[in-house]
Amino acid sequence: MIRNLALIVCLVFGIAIAPAPASAQSIRVMPGDTIGLAVAGLRDLDREMLIDYDGYVTVPLIGRMKVAGLTIDDIQEKVAFSLASQIYRQRGISGMESLFAIALNEVSVFAVSYRPVYVSGYVAMPGAYDFRPELTAQRAIALAGGFYRVQTGMQDPEIQLARLNSEERQLRAELVGVNARIDRLFGVVEAGLREEDALSTNAPVEINEPELTLDSGTLNVDALETLRLDSERSVRDGERRSFQLARQGLLREIEALQAQLDAESEGEKSDQAEFERLAELLDKGLVSADRTATARRAYVLSSTRRLETSTELADRQRQLIRVAYELDKLKSDKYLRAMNDLSKDLVIRSSIEAELVGIREQKFVLGAISADDEDDAPLTITIVRADGSTTKLTENEDLALRPGDLITVDANFDDGM
Numbered sequence: 001m002i003r004n005l006a007l008i009v010c011l012v013f014g015i016a017i018a019p020a021p022a023s024a025q026s027i028r029v030m031p032g033d034t035i036g037l038a039v040a041g042l043r044d045l046d047r048e049m050l051i052d053y054d055g056y057v058t059v060p061l062i063g064r065m066k067v068a069g070l071t072i073d074d075i076q077e078k079v080a081f082s083l084a085s086q087i088y089r090q091r092g093i094s095g096m097e098s099l100f101a102i103a104l105n106e107v108s109v110f111a112v113s114y115r116p117v118y119v120s121g122y123v124a125m126p127g128a129y130d131f132r133p134e135l136t137a138q139r140a141i142a143l144a145g146g147f148y149r150v151q152t153g154m155q156d157p158e159i160q161l162a163r164l165n166s167e168e169r170q171l172r173a174e175l176v177g178v179n180a181r182i183d184r185l186f187g188v189v190e191a192g193l194r195e196e197d198a199l200s201t202n203a204p205v206e207i208n209e210p211e212l213t214l215d216s217g218t219l220n221v222d223a224l225e226t227l228r229l230d231s232e233r234s235v236r237d238g239e240r241r242s243f244q245l246a247r248q249g250l251l252r253e254i255e256a257l258q259a260q261l262d263a264e265s266e267g268e269k270s271d272q273a274e275f276e277r278l279a280e281l282l283d284k285g286l287v288s289a290d291r292t293a294t295a296r297r298a299y300v301l302s303s304t305r306r307l308e309t310s311t312e313l314a315d316r317q318r319q320l321i322r323v324a325y326e327l328d329k330l331k332s333d334k335y336l337r338a339m340n341d342l343s344k345d346l347v348i349r350s351s352i353e354a355e356l357v358g359i360r361e362q363k364f365v366l367g368a369i370s371a372d373d374e375d376d377a378p379l380t381i382t383i384v385r386a387d388g389s390t391t392k393l394t395e396n397e398d399l400a401l402r403p404g405d406l407i408t409v410d411a412n413f414d415d416g417m
Contacts, residue, residue, distance in 0.1 A: 025072050027133065030386060031055055032115040033403060035067070035075065040106040042088060048112050061086045076109035083107055114403035115386075119144040121409035122379060131403045137381055138398045140407050147379060147395075147409065161363060168359050171352050178349045185342040188233075236330070243327045250320045257313040264306040271299040382408045 029035060031051050037059065039045040049057035055068025062082045067075045081104070088100040116128040117140055124145025141147070275295040281287040379395035386404040393399060401407070 027111070027114070027402065028069050028071055029075070029111070030068050030115065030403065034112040034114075035072070036110045036112045037079065038108045038110075039083065039102060040108075042090070042100065042102070042106075044090065045083075045088070059083075061088065072109055072111055076107065079109055080104045080107035117401055117404065118406045119409075120406070122147055122411045123409055131401065131405075135401045136398045137383060137393060137401060137407055140401060141381070141409065164359050164363050168356060171356055171359070175349065175352045175356075178345050178352065182342065182345050182349065185338050185345065188338040240327065240330050243323050243330065247320065247323045247327065250316055250323060254313065254316050254320065257309060257316060261306065261309045261313055264302065264309055268299070268302040268306045271295070271302045275299040378411075380410045382410065384408070 029051060031053050034048055034050050035057065036048050037046060045060045047060065049059070051057055051068060054066075056064045056066050059065050059079055059082070062079070065078070065082070067078070070078070083102045084104050084107075086102060088102060090098050090100060114131040117131050117135065118128050119140050120126045123141055124147075126144060129140060129143050275292070275298070278287055278292045278295045282289060282292045381393040381395065381397070383391045383393070383399060383401070384406040385391075385402060391399060
């Protein structure tokens with residue numbers, strides 16, 4: 001904490017702890033920076049120019065010009081001399097052209113934006129930050145929220161450990177529930193078609209409801225999950241039992257209709273034979289026409305009854321096929337759902353186990369930090385330039401930054417520097 005207070009005092013009161021940063025005019029631009037051009041009286045030439053990967057910009061009236069590695073003053077001089085040798089033609093509203101000669105002092109080149117600097121490591125908010133002249137390593141770290149332990153409460157590792165312990169308990173409770181579901185789903189998958197035989201009777205399926213107990217102020221997760229899965233199974237078994245009862249009823253109806261159809265078919269044949277016999281006798285004049293008509297009506301009636309019974313039997317057979325389909329579908333859906341839920345829960349379990357491993361690693365690190373006095377643990381600031389050069393500073397040293405610099409703050413808990 002003392003070192004951070006010292007850093008804040010130095011930043012607030014401007015105490016010099018390093019050589020003064022370079023001004024904007026002395027910064028050498030590189031690819032990724034943006035510069036601006038303005039020509040007095042000629043707004044058509046004003047523009048912003050991004051320095052490309054090869055270090056070039058495209059200047060109006062001139063074309064591509066290499067500027068990487070130059071200062072803003074160098075670029076202004078180079079652009080001004082190039083434009084001063086050009087004649088600019090401008091067409092007015094009337095359509096007439098005017099010729100302009102550009103003077104050296106009418107050209108202005110300025111910096112629009114620079115590549116950001118990047119701050120990483122033991123800071124509160126790692127990331128990219130806009131570069132601006134006068135930016136130093138300590139100021140960049142301040143922009144990133146300061147040193148990590150000051151901003152995140154690492155001065156009190158016990159608070160962090162308590163939070164991690166709470167998260168670990170919550171994840172372990174979730175893991176108990178997931179494991180309970182996985183065990184039950186494995187049982188459903190392994191049971192297979194054996195459960196179909198167990199439900200062949202009309203006896204109701206009993207639900208084994210475990211007694212809910214309190215465990216550390218919460219319901220027993222395993223028992224609660226068991227009750228939920230048993231309830232879902234009871235609903236599915238009720239649907240299956242309804243289809244099985246419908247199937248048994250249809251089978252009985254089909255059996256009765258088949259017997260009725262057989263009897264009516266025999267009756268129809270008998271009535272047909274009687275009608276044909278009387279028709280022959282009628283032709284010989286041995287019976288009356290009324291008796292023959294009566295026999296004919298009896299034959300038609302028995303034929304109609306047989307046809308109606310046959311139609312009703314066919315309808316019951318179609319219903320039986322539909323019920324059989326629904327039973328097979330219910331069975332297939334059950335195991336498909338079980339397999340799908342099992343796959344999801346296995347992924348969830350792997351994710352929870354991975355989170356628990358991460359928490360254990362964080363607790364290990366916090367345990368190592370709490371073993372030391374964090375105010376005495378040294379910090380090292382490493383600055384990597386765009387050209388690949390590296391500079392190392394202590395936590396109290398400072399250095400002027402350049403666009404594109406990478407600032408990394410490391411904590412050394414072991415060497416006691």
